[in-house]
Amino acid sequence: MRLYYYKNGKKYCTKTSNKDVEIDVRPVNNRITTRIKALNDITLVKADDIIPFNVNFKDLYFLNGYQSWTDTKEFPLAKRLRNIKKSPHIITHMFAMDKYGDSNFYRYSIIKSHGYDIFYSRGAHELFICSFNSDVAYLIIELVKGRRFVHLISDVKNIKVKKGEEVTIFDYALEFELKEGMKIFLKDFPKKNIEKVFGYTSWYNYYQNINEEIILRDLSALDNRFNLFQIDDGYETFVGDWLDVDTKKFPNGLKPIVDKIHAKGLKAGIWLAPFVAESKSKLFNEHPEFIKKDKHGKPMKAGGNWSGQYALDLDKPEVKTYIKKCLTYYMELGFDFFKLDFLYASGIGEFEGKSRAMAQSDAYKFLRSILKDKLILGCGAHILNSANNFDYLRIGPDVSLIFDDAAFMRLFHRERISTKVTLQNTIYRSFMNDRFFGNDPDVFLLRDDNISLSNQQKRALITINALFGSVLMTSDNIATYDEEKKALLDKSLELFKEGHVIDHVTKGNLIKVRYKLHGEEHGFTYNTKKGELSNER
Secondary structure, three states: OEEEEEEOOEEEEEOOOOOOEEEEEEEEOOEEEEEEEEOOOEEEEEEEEEEEOOOOOOOEEEEOOOOOOOOOEEEEOOOOOOOHHHOOHHHHHHHOHHHOOOOOOOOOOOOEEEEEOEEEEEOOOOEEEEEOOOOOOEEEEEEEOOOOEEEEEEEOOOOEEOOOOEEEEEEEEEEOOHHHHHHHHHHHOOOOOOOOEEEEEOHHHHOOOOOHHHHHHHHHHOOOOOOEEEEOOOOEOOOOOOOOEOOOOOOOOOHHHHHHHHHOOOEEEEEEOOOEEEOOOHHHHHOHHHEOEOOOOOEOEEEOOOOOEEEEOOOOHHHHHHHHHHHHHHHHHOOOEEEEOOHHHHHOOOOOOOOHHHHHHHHHHHHHHHHOOOEEEEOOOOHHHHOOOOOEEEOOOOOOOOOOOOHHHHOOOOOOOOHHHHHHHHHHOHHHEOOOEEEEOOEEOOOOOOOOOOHHHHHHHHHHHHHHOOEEEEOOOHHHOOHHHHHHHHHHHHHHHHOEEEEEEEEOOEEEEEEEEOOEEEEEEEEOOOOEEEOOO
16 A cells, blocks of 8 residues: 655655554455554545456446446446546536536546446456445545556545544455455445335426426326425526525415425425535625635636536535525425435535545535435435435436437536436446435436437336336426326336346346346346337346
């Protein structure tokens, strides 16, 4: 292992204990923990280590993306990870496309592939790694083409360790058989038995163009099989101004709607993006001190959505006070379920005295401390930091109304909107379901208008979402469903409530899925390129 650190402005690297730091490596069975004790005040840069391993082009490697939207699947070594830095600089800058993922702090290379915190290989050579240290440092697992090892990097950058203090640098499980590795995972992360959610969200039909009439109309269409009705983005005047409900769209406010949702026996859900503010908001313009600044003192963008969103500075008490006031307002209105979006913004930039993982962990714990026993669905968030703080987590990007995104976005954007990508994430991250949180695969859509998915792609979407997730949502007005759509919804709800995945196997563009329903084994083949199911039985 190598540890890189600063002392008195000078950078050092050590493999062993020295006059500045004691290094204690403790392998116990299949778990390896490395702690350091500072003998002088130091600031950490990174730590790395290698695991001898036969990396080859025939096996598949599960590379967990940086945040919940990042494309995640079993990759062949020859598959190059998309790289936003290949995008024209003017486009990247204009839409802040480098802020959504890890390309603003991780250096991509054509000879490397990488993932975060959880890794496995499937094939002739097996390996399983799972980190238990995400509250302190993200574990980056790197594969370097042509090298016979796996490179581990602990992202401890900026952690200040005072003399006498201790910090855990590595803490991970290691197993050279995938089956045994999964046994460790299942043992260390027992089932949570999270309640399954069957619900409605307004986003994927109307987007921000919602109003009281639309919301109440779609609410009236829901039957007693539903247990959640969620109002998504568009009720607020501007993102960041959460206390300003748009009175033109909602002249009576949201309280009467909450009461009607409850009168139908449903939980009332609301969408917020608590860590960002768009440039048109009062918050951004009237409180510039709330916005996180870069090293040049300029507001730090967090993406190109709306009028361009900026990250709030969560190190400032007044910012946390504002966020708490906003969330408390919606709790007092009676909302039971909070979809909290764009949470990766809490990890943008650098942090004084703490790592990126520490910053995001603190931010997610802060949200939980406010909302207490309310249900939280995280979105656009780091995976392992979400595990002990959120009830549910989106595990892929947004569903698109076409099967895949625009061609130029497919070239380099790993967090892009894409039904194709989110379906793959839904399958490959399914082992996390009911272990870390309830997996949210995003919506199914069966309607005929305002959508370009084929009927076969719609069928694949609802089937895979129902089988692999704990959240099944739609943005359709189900009152418009014909008999064929009603029958497909009925069948999918049965799969959602009673189905159980046995396994899935990848062969090229095909994923063969086996599952049980009412004690009988069934299966299908999913074509990831076409977005269609075949060989259903």
